[in-house]
Amino acid sequence: DFARGHNNLATIYKELDENDLAIVHFEKAIELDDSYSRAMRNLGDIYLKKGNSVKAIYWLERATQTEPESLYGWFWLGRAHVQNGEVKKGLQYYLKVLAQKPDLPQVHHHLGKAYFEIRDYTNAIKHVQLALKKNPAIIPFYITMSRIYAHMQQETLALATLQDALAINRNIAAIYIERGNIHKSGSRYEDALKQYKLATLISPDDWQGYYKQGVVLYYLSRMEEAKEALTKANEISLDNGMVFHFRGLVALAENDLKT
Template sequence: MFFSACGLIGHGDRGPGPLASPAYSPPVNAYYLFAKAHLSLKKGDVDQAISLVRQALESDPDSAYLKRELAGMWLLKKNPQAAIAVLEEILASHPEDVDALILIGRIYQNIDEPVHAINAFSRVIALDPDQENIYLMLGGMYMDQEQWDQAQKVYQQLVTHFPGSYAGYFFLGRISAINGDSKTARAYFEKTLLLEPQLVESRFELGALYEADRHYRQAAAIYQDILKQNPGSIQAMMALGWVRHRQGMKKTAAKQFAELGRMSLEDEEVIRMLVRLYLDTREYEAAAVIIRGMLKAVPENSDLHYLAGVALDGTGEKQLAIEQLRSVAPGSHFFRNAAVHAALLYQEMEQLDKAIDFIQQTIAKDPQNPEFRLYLGSFYEQTEDYVDAEKALQAGLAIAPKNPRLYFRLGVVYDKWGKKDASIETMKQVIRYDPDNANALNYLGYTYADMGVNLDEAEQLIRKALEHKPGDGYITDSLAWVYYQRGEYEKALPLLEQAVSLVPDDPIVREHLGDVYARLGMTEKALDSYRRSIKNGHTDKAAVEEKIQLLTR
C-alpha cells in the first residue's frame, strides 16, 4: 500500500504555509507553484502536479520538503522507483533526513526489498531513537527474514526506550518461544498482560506454551479465562476442547466439540478457523479429533467431512480419510476437491481399480465436470488401458473443447500408445489454447528432438518453455538433446551436466549425459553415467547395458 502525496511527513520540515519556520519557507514562486500542484492533485491530475512541483524545485532546488512531496506524487502514479530516486537525491545531500529515510524504507518494504528497507529503518532508529513504530517495522522485517537474533535486539531496544510497549514484549515472547525457551517466553507474555490485560493474543500464546509443555491444567485455565471474557471465541472453544481431550476428559471435550459442530452450520468462521489454526499449520492430529467430535453432533455437514478427510490423510490414516471424503455430498462446494482427493488416495495406495470405479461413480453424480474425466483418463493411462483413457479424455473435451489440461493428457496417452503423429497434433492443440504452457512446449520440442526432426522449431519451443520455467532440469535436458541431435556435443555437454545436477535421479537424463560423454571420447564418465542410469531404474535396462558393452569391448 503506498502513501498519499500530502501529509506524509511526521516531525521536521513541515513545508510552506503560514506556520512554517522562515528557515524552511520556499521562495514565493516555489510556494505558488506548490499551491497549484495541490490544486491539481485535488482535481486528480497527478501528472500536472508532478510537473508543477518540478518547476517549483527549479526555484528552490534544495527543498527537501518539495522533494518528499514529489516522491509521494510518484507513489500515487504507482512508480516507486521514481520516488526512490527522488528520496535518494535528498539523502545524498541530507543523510540525516529522518522523514526521507522513513518514506524510502516503507517503499522498499512495499516492493519487497527487505535489505534496503532494513538499512533505512536502522538508520532512522540510530538518528531518532524515539520512533516507536519504526522499531516494530524493523523487528517485523527481521522476523519475516527469520533473523531472530536481530529481531530480538530491535525489540529489546524498543522496550528499553518504551517500557510500556506491550507489542515489544509480545514479540520478544514470540522469539523466545521460537528459540525453545518457553520459560522466558511465558514471562514476556505475562508482562504484556500486565501492561494490557485485555490482550487476548498473549493469552493464546501462553496457552499454547503450556500445551507444548504438557501443562494441560494451566492451558485449560487460560482458555476458560478467555471464554469468560468472550463466550463466543471459536479459537478458545477449539483449544479448550483439544486440551480436555488430551487430559483424558473425553466427555467434557465431546460437549465442547458438539457445540462447535452446531455452530458450524450457521457460522462459516468455524470452518475458516479450523483451516487456519489446524490444517494450514499441519496440526493434523488435533484437527482430526476436533472435527470428528464436531461431526458427531452434525453428521450431515459435508464441509466437516471434507476437512476430516484432509486431517486424517495428514495423520496417515488414509482409508479413514477416504471414508470421510466419500461422505461429502454433491451439493457441497468441497465436492470436487473431496472426490479428487479420495481418488488420488486410492492411486497412492496402488488401488487403481478402486480409483477408477470411484471416479466413474463421481461422474455419474456430476457428469458435466470435465476434471473428473481428466483423472479417469490418467488412471486408465497408468494401467496402460489407452483405449479407455482416450475415451475418457475425449468425453471431457466434448464438455470443455478448449481445455489444455485434457489435451495435454491425451497427447501423453497417444505418445505412450505409439501414436506419435496424434500426440504431436494434440500437443499443438495445448499450445493453441495455452501458448505459454511450458510442459506442452517442452513435450513437443523434445518429441521433435528425439525423432531428429524439425530441430530449429524444437529449439524455439524448448527455449520458450525455459523462459517460463528457468532452471528446470527436464527442459534443460531437452535443449541439450537438440544439440546432441545436431552433432553439437560440446554445446550439449554443459547443459546435460546442469540437468543432472537439477534432477540427479532421473535415469533418462543420466543416459543422455552418458551418450554425450561417449561421443566426446570420455569413456569412463560415460560408463559411470550409464551405470547410474540403470541404478536409477531405467525402464529399458537392456538398451543401456548394450551401450556399456559397446564401450567396454
C-alpha cells in the first residue's frame, strides 16, 4: 500500500543519513495510516539523533500508545526523556523494558549511564557491569565504566578498565581520548598529550584529538604547538565554540609573552 511504500522509502533515506527526506516520507506514511507505529518509532529515533528530544518524545509516545508491546518504543522513549533532562522518567522506561526482557546489554548500559547522571554510582556500576557480562566485546561499555570510576576518583580502576578495552581493540581513538582525559585530570599533561596524539593517529579526521592536544599544550605553555593543534581542530570542526575559546586563550598568552 502507499503508506508502506513511503515507510520503505523513508527507511532507505534514513540508512543513507538523508534524515530530512526520511522525515518527509515517514510523516507521509503516518498521514496515510495513523496507526503506523514503526514509522512513528523511526521518526522518534531520527529526532533523537538530531538532538530534538521534544519531537522525539512526541513521536515515541504516539508509537508506544499505538503499539504498547514494542520494547524498542519504550527503550527509545527512555533515551528521549534522558536526553531531555528527565532522567528519572527515562529510568522508568528502561526498567519497564528490562522487566520484560532482562538480558539486553544495551538497555543495561543506558540504564547505567542514566544512574551515573543522577550520581547513583552503585546502580550505575551494577548495570554497566551487567552490560559487560552479557556482551564483553562492546567498547563503549568499557568507556562508560571508566568514566564512572574516574568521577569517583578511582583512577586506577578507570585506567584498568580502559586497558581491558585495549585488549579487545587497540584501534579505537575514543579509548586513548579517555586515557588522556584521566591523565589530564591528574595534571599529567605530557602523559595526556601522548594519548591524544595516539587518538589522532587512529582518527586523523576527528577534531577532538587535536583540540585536546591544544588544551594540554596550552597548560604546558607550548603556545606555538597549541596554536597549531587548535587550528587543525578548527579546520575539521568549523564554528566550534570550545576550539575558539582555547584559541583565544592561546592568543592572549602569546601576547603576554611578547610584552
